[in-house]
Amino acid sequence: MxxxxxxxxxxxxxxxxxxxxxxxxxxxxxxxxxxxxxPSASEAFTTLAELLQRPKLRGDLLVTGSEVAVAFLLAVPAGAAIGLLIAESRYWGEVLRPLIFFLFSIPKSIFLPMFILAFGIGYAQKVGFGFFSTVFIVAMSTAAAVESVKPDHVTVARSFGATRGQIVSRIYLPSMMPVLLEALRIAMIFNFTGVMLAEMYASREGLGHAISNWGENFQMRQLFAGVVLVSLIAILFNEAVRWAERRCEHWRT
CATH class of the missing domain: 1.10.287 (Helix Hairpins)
Structure with a gap:
């Protein structure tokens, strides 16, 4: 076959x-x-198996996972709303688009001390920085996705008396979904990177904090085991989004 x-x-x-x-x-x-x-790959994988049996690492994984999930769930609707506003309103597009591109072009790490001063060293600081790292790419991607929708479809829907909510749910969303899924994959990379950076910079728990400690103490087997774990998490998420993209492929036509 x-x-x-x-x-x-x-x-x-x-x-x-x-x-x-x-x-x-x-x-x-x-x-x-x-x-x-x-260290050899076999040593790194063996060390990873040993670390995963420790309650401390499993707790760190849960902390990082919850921070990433909360930041992502907050950033996606907020970024999508901003992107929709930019694409639908010429005035707000002219006002917000340059500001978003300006903020997106600045390395996010320089803002991290501000988040620590504002939220302290804790859960809110890491979620806030993950949100900040993600919302701009979602907004720009949503605006581009809205602008890619065929105007004829919107015109026909309006001629049949469709409300704004119906146009968004039945015209924009299906047409945008393949583009948005690709954007969400990139947004999750920014989100995960932002949370990990916040944990490595200033944190008392989380996977980034553990990896930072291993590196500072030259525990190379644990360090590479952590790198392998982060890579596996990224691969699993990437493949999940690929699966969702294939399910939505028919909406491209």
């Missing part, structure tokens, strides 16, 4: 990942790179 193009692409991605892991193992085992600086 012939493989579909999607399955071939998935197998190719898997092969590349396995090749990189094998290269990692080879570099460490042969001494091409100092094993103290680069």
């Amino acid at each position: 012939a493989l579909t193009e999607g399955r071939r692409a998935s197998l190719a991605r898997l092969a590349i990942v396995l090749a990189l892991v094998a290269l990692w193992e080879l570099l460490s085992r042969t001494g091409a790179v100092n094993p103290r600086l680069l």
Whole structure:
């Protein structure tokens, strides 16, 4: 049975990942790179399995997961509303679009001390910084997605007496969904990175805090195990969004 193009692409991605892991193992085992600086892949995966059995790491994962989820759930509707306002209103588009592009172009890390001063070192600071890191990309992506909707569809809906809410739910949302899903994947990267950065900079708990501690204490096996864990989380989310994109593919037509 012939493989579909999607399955071939998935197998190719898997092969590349396995090749990189094998290269990692080879570099460490042969001494091409100092094993103290680069533990082998097998050691990193073994250490990760051991760490996942510890209640402390599982608690850190729950903390980081809840921070990422709350920040994302707050940033997506807020960013979508701003993006819709920009795309639908010429006046607000001219007012807000330059400001959003200006704020988005500034490295977010320089604002982190302000969040610490405003919220202290705690849950609100990390959620707030994750929200701040995410809302601008959602707003810009939503505005672009709204502007990509065919005007004829909106005109026909209005001619049949559709309300603004019906136009948004039955015209904009289905047409925008494939574009929005791709944008949400990128937004989650910004969100996850923002939360991890906040945890590494100033935090008492969370996965970023644990990874920062391992790095500061030169616990290289634990550090690389943490990097592997973060990579696996990112891959799982990315594949989940890919699955959702395939389910919404028919809306592109």
